[in-house]
Amino acid sequence: MVARGAGAAVGSRADEQRQRILSAAVGVFSRRGYRATSMNDVAAEVGLSKPAIYHYWRTKQDLLVQIYESVLDESLDRARVIVAAAPSPLEGFRGLIVDRVAYTCEHQDLLKICFEEESELPPELAEPILERRRAYEAVVHDAVQAHLAGTGLTLPMAPKAFVNTCLGAANWVYKWYDPAGALTPRELGEQVAAVLLPALG
Structure with a gap:
């Protein structure tokens, strides 16, 4: 012992x-x-x-790969928990957007690396990371699809394009969010979600 x-x-x-x-x-x-x-x-x-x-x-490359894997694994775990706990697919989607914005604001340095250094990864290392990203995006896409199927509503664009648009808006806050500003990361997330959700009826 x-x-x-x-x-x-x-x-x-x-x-x-x-x-x-x-x-x-x-x-x-x-x-x-x-x-x-x-x-x-x-x-x-x-x-x-x-x-x-x-x-x-x-190697330095090992450090970069670990940064990507850690961010994406944590994001996927959080997304699955949010959807599982949500009372409806729409609330699940709202929770995902709020969390994505908040996480991005709280980890601007990490997200800057993830969004700006991807070209430094050779293809054999990039593919497993892209698989993790696709798995995360699938959680968001499934929430949108479940909401549409349950309500009979349709979107003016393909659901995948809608998800990519929403995630693009949520992720881009790493560029401009000011921690010293008036809004907390979660408050900003709530505002972003409030702007995006009306598209889902």
């Missing part, structure tokens, strides 16, 4: 250090851009030597 506990502690410390490095990379990538950032820059940000960084992360 002592050995197992000690091993768990070592593993926990390693995981904590990996997370510290990843958080530092998010800050540097967001400020300087992925291509202009070196592993030396990440090491300096977190206060470690470059060899120490490589003990936890093999």
